[in-house]
Amino acid sequence: MTTAAYAYSTADLADAAALVCFGCQPRLRPLGIPRYRDLLQRYRLDGPFRGAADAVADGLELDVIEAHQVEGLILHPREGTWLSYRLKDHPKLGVKDRLVLGLAHVAIAARAYPTPADLEEESVKRTSLTEVDDFLRRLTDRLREAAVDADGLAVPHDELQAAWKVYAKLPPSRPTATGRLSESSTQRVIKEALDWLVEQGMAYRADELGVGHYRLAHRFRVQVREAAASAAFTVLCDLRRAHLAEED
Amino acid sequence: MTERNVSLGSTGCAEDDIDSMVQALLDREERRLLASAPAVPDGIDEWRALVAEPGFTRRNSVLARGAPLHRIDQRKAWQRFPRDLYCPRTLGLAALEAVVSQQEMESEATTEEVVQFLASLAASAAPERDASEHLAVARFVLRELLNDAQDGEEFDISYSDYREGHSRVTLSLRMLEEGFGRRGQAVLRATTPAINLLLSGLEHDLEDVQAAKDVMLRRQVSTRRWGHAEESAAESLKLSLMYCQRVRAVLEETERDVRAVDWSQDVPELLKVSREHLCERQRVERELMEWMREVRNDVDDAEVRRTCERILRLLGRAHLRHMQLLEKVIDARPAFLRSQAEQRFRPPPRLALVGVQDDVLEPVLRLGVEDAEAVASLFADAAGGPVVPHRPRLRDWWASLLAPAREARETFPDEEIELIADDPGELGLYGDEDVAVARALLTEALRAPVRLSQLLEQALVHGVEAADLLAISVLRAFAPDPEDDEEEGTADELADLLEEHLVVLDDGAVFDLGTFTGSDLLLVPAQSLIPDPTYAEDDLEVLV
Structure with missing residues (x-):
């Protein structure tokens, strides 16, 4: 880029920043906000403007994932940057709490989009607390069944406590005196995860389908596809490589 | 070995004498035969081999599974009940029996029903004891089962x-689970290990047990052991329910993701087996029902007839269950084809895409806690999108400073303790007299500005409680506690005066009356700040 002349007017830059600003508020819907809708349209059609908006996002340490007509500008904060959220920073959660909450997130995604093809397909998925919990419990049951030897007896436990045991140990749902879910149950943790997604504009409550039902928005699928799944997969591969190196 | 030798040696010489006598009496052939047998049987090693057998370990594990029931009466808290009156094992088993009998049905056993039932059992065990104790025993056992x-x-x-x-x-393992029933009520469900423990005490293959039950039922009916026949009809239904659940889970999974189950071999096999099983079951149940009907028509005893009716109803129920399952099984292949068409014949995904279930969730579940936590929370963080940190606004600052640290997660404590004062004396801290005194003094204060210390001095003449009430009311008017909004207290009875007609100010003065110390607040009538004197006069009259 030459230093002699700026290609963008200040108004363009303000517009680009405004679009990124809209994108930082994931619950805003462009169809309800004319300025957002116009900026989004401009982003989709106007190459130089897109460059400016991308640059603004880049400066804010954000990646633009998609500009969706209905969902708006979908942004992903780079890991550890100022707009990212980390469960680790949560003062109240211990390792196991974080594990169960993290598993709930993965399970919600895995339940809705089990295969890579599901991540490509634009569709609204429905899910519920019991469905996600049952899904995870089926997986843990399968692992429990696999943990027996030829005689059909439980194998002696090794030192490593597997993640699935932590989940399987917790009760699925325990009503309290007031008829809500108790703190220790896994469905309560799944509810926490889904409510967080609602707050982040990734899911909607679907109370008309019954208590504890949700709809997962397109935004969630894109976020999982472009950011979460690959990030987790990369770390998994690193871990596996490290384990293999240890064994050698 | 050594132990044996020692024990032989220690038995004394009398035995040695007998031994030599016997040796003398034996002929050579007999002596050779005896010598060829191992002199001392290798007992300990042999026993060890028994213990090392899978069968032993299996029995051992079955025994261990009953531990939660056995543990109950060793709990310290159980000792408060009289010894040898109640049997927690029986009560625990009874609770399981009650829950299993209603499981999967329209009206599942609710927690209250089971507590009632256990309390009634406890009551018949110890009719002379108090009903509250029976209830406490019932609750104790149920809570133990629920861990x-x-x-x-x-x-x-x-x-x-x-x-x-x-x-x-x-x-x-878990014995009972609490969950939500179809109408949102809290219900109890027994887990598979609990059902297996309760039904047979051993982990059999389901189908085998079913066949065994049928044989048992036929035998029982033919030998006219009516009670047993009914029992095994009920157990046959329970087993059918378990079987239904297993097949249904596989079918559901197929509908979601075809790859999750192996449709080339496993599922067709399972469907074939379950179709055969179901047809077999239906045939057997039909036959049994016909057989039972005949038996019922032949007997004259009204009691036996009623039992037959019950068995028939149970069999009918099992028959219905199997019909429902069979419908699902028959529809399974078309459902599979539909799912396959939907799931498989789509444009291929991009190469680099990650399958969330296969590539992330399942490996993560197998990892150790630490590693899994790192991956799972990374996923959760990345799935959340941008989170703009919010700065508090100045007008929220005051309340957010005073409010106790808020937990970001919604917490419902497992035990919700209701804070209700037992002692009636605690209910109203201040008597009507104290309120009247405080009200009179505050009404006085409407005439001219007055200091808190002066009011308190006057109130102390009437008593410490009155002064206390006055001080609290004034303090609350000066600095309301934002958390305290809904609380209804006696002090609030004075709020109408303090909120609307008096202004409490702090000019930095302090006072010390012994019992009360602190900022000497100034109470200024609001009317003096309002220019219209007539309005204030009217107001005052109304108040007085």
Whole structure:
């Protein structure tokens, strides 16, 4: 880029920043906000403007994932940057709490989009607390069944406590005196995860389908596809490589 | 070996004498035969081999699974009930029986019903004891079964496994689960280990047990052991229910993701087996029902007839269950084809895409806690999108400073303790007289500005409570507690005066009356700040 002349007017830059600003508020819907809708349209059609908006996002340490007509500008904060959220920073959660909450997130995604093809397909998925919990419990049951030897007896436990045991140990749902879910149950943790997604504009409550039902928005699928799944997969591969190196 | 030798040696010489006498009496052939047998049987090693057998370990593990029931009367808290009156094992087993009998049906057993039932059992065990104790026993047993002490986690049960050297095996299992029923009520459900423990005490293959039950039922009916016949009809239904659940889970999974189950071999096999099983069951149940009907028509005894009716109803119920399952099984292949068409014949995904279930969730579940936590929370963080940190606004600052640290997660404590004062004296801290005194003094204060210390001095003449009430009311008017909004207290009875007609100010003065010390607040009538005197006069009259 030459230093002699700026290609963008200040108004363009303000517009680009405004679009990124809209994108930082994931619950805003462009169809309800004319300025957002116009900026989004401009982003989709106007190459130089897109460059400016991308640059603004880049400066804010954000990646633009998609500009969706209905969902708006979908942004992903780079890991550890100022707009990212980390469960680790949560003062109240211990390792196991974080594990169960993290598993709930993965399970919600895995339940809705089990295969890579599901991540490509634009569709609204429905899910519920019991469905996600049952899904995870089926997986843990399968692992429990696999943990027996030829005689059909439980194998002696090794030192490593597997993640699935932590989940399987917790009760699925325990009503309290007031008829809500108790703190220790896994469905309560799944509810926490889904409510967080609602707050982040990734899911909607679907109370008309019954208590504890949700709809997962397109935004969630894109976020999982472009950011979460690959990030987790990369770390998994690193871990596996490290384990293999240890064994050698 | 050594132990044996020592014990032989210690028996004294009398035996040695007999031994030599016997030796003398035997002929050579007999002596040779005796010598060829191992002199001292290798007892300990032989016994070890028995213990190392899988059968032993299996029995051992079955025994261990009953531990949660056995543990109950060793709890310290159980000791408060009189000894040898109630049997917690029986009550626990009874609770399981009650829950299983209603499981999967339209009206599942609710927690209250089971508590009632257990309390009635406790009452017949000890009719002379108090009803509240029966209820306490029932609750205690149920809470133990639910493992309430550990927030409903699974029981950890360890036993020793001697198959290869020695190792400790830890099993995790749950007996009962609390959940939400179809109408949102709290219901109890028994887990599979609990049902297996309750029905047979051993882990059999389901189909085998079913066949065994049928044989048993036929025998029982033919030998006219009516009670037993009914029992096994009921158990046959329970087993059918378990079987239904297993097949249904597989079918559901197929509808979601075709790859999750193996449709080339496993599922067709399963469907074939379950179709055969179901047809077989239906045939057997039809036959049994016909057989039972004949038996019913032949007997004259009204009691036996009623039992027959009950058995027939149970069989009918099982028949219905199998019909429903069969419908699902028959529809399974078209459902599979539909799902396959939907799931498989789509444009291929991009190469680099990650399958969330296969590539992330399942490997993560197998990892150790630490590693899994790192991956799972990374996923959760990345799935959340941008979170703009919010700065508090100045007008929220005051309340957010005063408010106790807020937990970001919605917490519902497992035990919700209701804070209700037992002692009636605690209910109203201040008597009507105190309120009247405080009200009179505050009404006085409407005429001219007055200091808190002056009011308190006057109130102390009437008593400490009145002064206390006055001080609290004034303090609350000066600095309302934002958390305290809904609380209804006696002090609030004075709020109408303090909120609307008096202004409380702090000019920095302090006072010390012994009982009360602190900022000497100034109470200024609001009317003096309002220019219209007539309005204030009217107001005052109304008040007085």
